[in-house]
Amino acid sequence: MKEYDVVVAGAGTGGSTTAYTIAKKGLSVLIIDRKEREMIGYKTCGDALGSHHFRELKELVGIPDFPRDIVEYDVHGIDIIAPDRENRLRMTGPTTTGWSFNRHKMGQWLIEQAEKAGAEVWASTHVKRLLFEDGKVSGVRVNQDGIDIDIKAKIVVDATGATGMLRRQLPDNSPVERVVxxxxxxxxxRDVYETPEYTFETPEFLEIYWDQEQTLGGYTWVFPQGHNRVNVGLGMMILPGHPKPQDIFNSFVRTTFDFMKTKLVTLDSSGGVAPVRRPIDTLVDDNFMLVGDSGAQVNPIHGGGIGSSMLGGAHAGITAVEAIESDDTSIHGLWPYNPRYMESYGIKQAALHVFRWFLLNVTTDEINFAFRKGIVKADDLLDTSMTGKVKFGTGEKLRRLVSGVGNIHLLKRVAKVASLMEDIKEVYRNYPPSPDGLAEWKNQLVPIYETAKKL
Ligand SMILES: Cc1cc2nc3c(=O)[nH]c(=O)nc-3n(C[C@H](O)[C@H](O)[C@H](O)COP(=O)(O)OP(=O)(O)OC[C@H]3O[C@@H](n4cnc5c(N)ncnc54)[C@H](O)[C@@H]3O)c2cc1C
Incomplete structure (x- = not known):
C-alpha cells in the first residue's frame, strides 16, 4: 500500500495551499483531485479576490506574489447598491483593493506551486472513502481509471469543497459536525460574458446589488473584468419552494441590467454552492483535518472563500508538519490548528454569522431607509465585513442616530445585533485550548445564534 505523511483530498485553493505548505517543509504529501489535471482550478466563482490575503499568506508561508498574467482587471473598490437603486455606498481602501482574475488559471498556478514545492499530484482520481484502523482515520480509498487504490497517511485532509465528502464519513462519535x-x-x-456592444465605464469598481425579495440572504453581483467583459451572478439562501437561482437569474438579472439587453458572448455559465456560517466548530479529529469550504471557512456575508481557504490551508499545513514532527497526529496533536484559524479568521466569521441572521430579517424598505438616511456609511459596512464589528450600532453614534432618524425599532435591532456580535467574539476569544473543553464551549454559542435568528 502506498504511504504518505499527508494525503490532501481536493486540489482547490484550500487543498493546494495545504499541500504547498507541507511539501515546502520536506514532508511527503499527495494531493488528489477528480478533475483532469488541466481542469484543476475551474470553478463557478465571482473571480474576485482582495490582495490583502496574499500579503498575509506570503508572511505566513511564503506564497509567491499573485501572478499579473492571471489578473483580468485591478479592483479599487466595491459599490453596494440599495434595493431601490437610488443610493449606493462606495467602499474603498486597502481591504477592498484586489483583482478580478482568471480563476481557472489561478488554480493551475497554485497547484504548480504545490508541485514545485514537492507535492505529488494525482488528477482524474476520485476520492471514494476514508479508511480506518482501530476506529481512527488511517488513509483513503481512491478510484483511478476504474481501479480502487488504498492509500495510507498519517493525516488525511478533507479539502473537497462545499460537499465535505470525507467529513460526512466520520463516525457518529466524532466531535466534528458532519452535516452543514x-x-x-x-x-x-453566475455567467461570464464578453459585452462587445456595452462598455463598463468603471471596471475598477465591483458592484453588489442588495434585494431581499429576489436574493434573500445574498445579493446580485456585477463584477466587470475589463471594459467589455463581466462576471455577473447571484447567490441566496436555500428556501423551501423558492425559485432556483438560475430561474431568478433569468427573470431578474436578465431584465434588470442594461448590459444584459445588449449582444452577449457567453464565456461560461454555471451554478454553485457555498457554506455561509461560522467555521466548523472543530476542524480536526484524530489524523484528520478540514480545510476550505469543507470546514466552512467562508465569509458568511459576501461568500468569499478563496483567501480564507488559503489561510486555512496555510494554518493546517503548519500544524500538520508540527504534529508529524512531534509524532502526535491525534486530535490533541492537531488541535492548535483550531485556535490558529479561529484567531486569524474564524472569530470574524462567527460574528458575521450572527450579522447574517439579522440581515435575513431586515426588509427591503428598511434597507432603503438605512441607505437614504445615511444610517449606514461605507466605512461602517467595510468595518463590519472586515472586522465583524458593528460600530454604527453602539454608543454615541447610535444615540445621534436615534435622535435624528425615525425607525427606532430598526435602530434598536442594530444595537442588539452589535452586542450579540461582541458576545460571540468573546466566546471565540475563549476557544478551548484542548478538545476536552469543546462541548462546554459549544453550549455557549447556541443561545447567541438563537437570539440572532429572532432579531
Ligand atoms: C457562485 C460562487 C461565487 C464565488 N465567488 C467568490 C469570489 O468571487 N471570491 C472568493 O474569494 N470566493 C468566492 N466563492 C467561494 C470560493 O469559490 C470558495 O470558498 C473556495 O473556492 C473554496 O476553496 P476550496 O479549496 O475549499 O474548494 P474548491 O475550490 O471547491 O475545491 C475543491 C476541490 O475538490 C475536488 N473534489 C471534490 N470532491 C472530490 C472527490 N471525491 N475526489 C477528488 N476530488 C474531489 C474538486 O474537484 C475541487 O477541485 C464563490 C463561491 C461560489 C459558489
Missing amino acids: AKEDMMVAW
Whole structure:
C-alpha cells in the first residue's frame, strides 16, 4: 500500500495551499483531485479576490506574489447598491483593493506551486472513502481509471469543497459536525460574458446589488473584468419552494441590467454552492483535518472563500508538519490548528454569522431607509465585513442616530445585533485550548445564534 505523511483530498485553493505548505517543509504529501489535471482550478466563482490575503499568506508561508498574467482587471473598490437603486455606498481602501482574475488559471498556478514545492499530484482520481484502523482515520480509498487504490497517511485532509465528502464519513462519535444545515448554505448562479456592444465605464469598481425579495440572504453581483467583459451572478439562501437561482437569474438579472439587453458572448455559465456560517466548530479529529469550504471557512456575508481557504490551508499545513514532527497526529496533536484559524479568521466569521441572521430579517424598505438616511456609511459596512464589528450600532453614534432618524425599532435591532456580535467574539476569544473543553464551549454559542435568528 502506498504511504504518505499527508494525503490532501481536493486540489482547490484550500487543498493546494495545504499541500504547498507541507511539501515546502520536506514532508511527503499527495494531493488528489477528480478533475483532469488541466481542469484543476475551474470553478463557478465571482473571480474576485482582495490582495490583502496574499500579503498575509506570503508572511505566513511564503506564497509567491499573485501572478499579473492571471489578473483580468485591478479592483479599487466595491459599490453596494440599495434595493431601490437610488443610493449606493462606495467602499474603498486597502481591504477592498484586489483583482478580478482568471480563476481557472489561478488554480493551475497554485497547484504548480504545490508541485514545485514537492507535492505529488494525482488528477482524474476520485476520492471514494476514508479508511480506518482501530476506529481512527488511517488513509483513503481512491478510484483511478476504474481501479480502487488504498492509500495510507498519517493525516488525511478533507479539502473537497462545499460537499465535505470525507467529513460526512466520520463516525457518529466524532466531535466534528458532519452535516452543514441547509439554512447555512448559499446557492448561486453566475455567467461570464464578453459585452462587445456595452462598455463598463468603471471596471475598477465591483458592484453588489442588495434585494431581499429576489436574493434573500445574498445579493446580485456585477463584477466587470475589463471594459467589455463581466462576471455577473447571484447567490441566496436555500428556501423551501423558492425559485432556483438560475430561474431568478433569468427573470431578474436578465431584465434588470442594461448590459444584459445588449449582444452577449457567453464565456461560461454555471451554478454553485457555498457554506455561509461560522467555521466548523472543530476542524480536526484524530489524523484528520478540514480545510476550505469543507470546514466552512467562508465569509458568511459576501461568500468569499478563496483567501480564507488559503489561510486555512496555510494554518493546517503548519500544524500538520508540527504534529508529524512531534509524532502526535491525534486530535490533541492537531488541535492548535483550531485556535490558529479561529484567531486569524474564524472569530470574524462567527460574528458575521450572527450579522447574517439579522440581515435575513431586515426588509427591503428598511434597507432603503438605512441607505437614504445615511444610517449606514461605507466605512461602517467595510468595518463590519472586515472586522465583524458593528460600530454604527453602539454608543454615541447610535444615540445621534436615534435622535435624528425615525425607525427606532430598526435602530434598536442594530444595537442588539452589535452586542450579540461582541458576545460571540468573546466566546471565540475563549476557544478551548484542548478538545476536552469543546462541548462546554459549544453550549455557549447556541443561545447567541438563537437570539440572532429572532432579531
Ligand atoms: C457562485 C460562487 C461565487 C464565488 N465567488 C467568490 C469570489 O468571487 N471570491 C472568493 O474569494 N470566493 C468566492 N466563492 C467561494 C470560493 O469559490 C470558495 O470558498 C473556495 O473556492 C473554496 O476553496 P476550496 O479549496 O475549499 O474548494 P474548491 O475550490 O471547491 O475545491 C475543491 C476541490 O475538490 C475536488 N473534489 C471534490 N470532491 C472530490 C472527490 N471525491 N475526489 C477528488 N476530488 C474531489 C474538486 O474537484 C475541487 O477541485 C464563490 C463561491 C461560489 C459558489
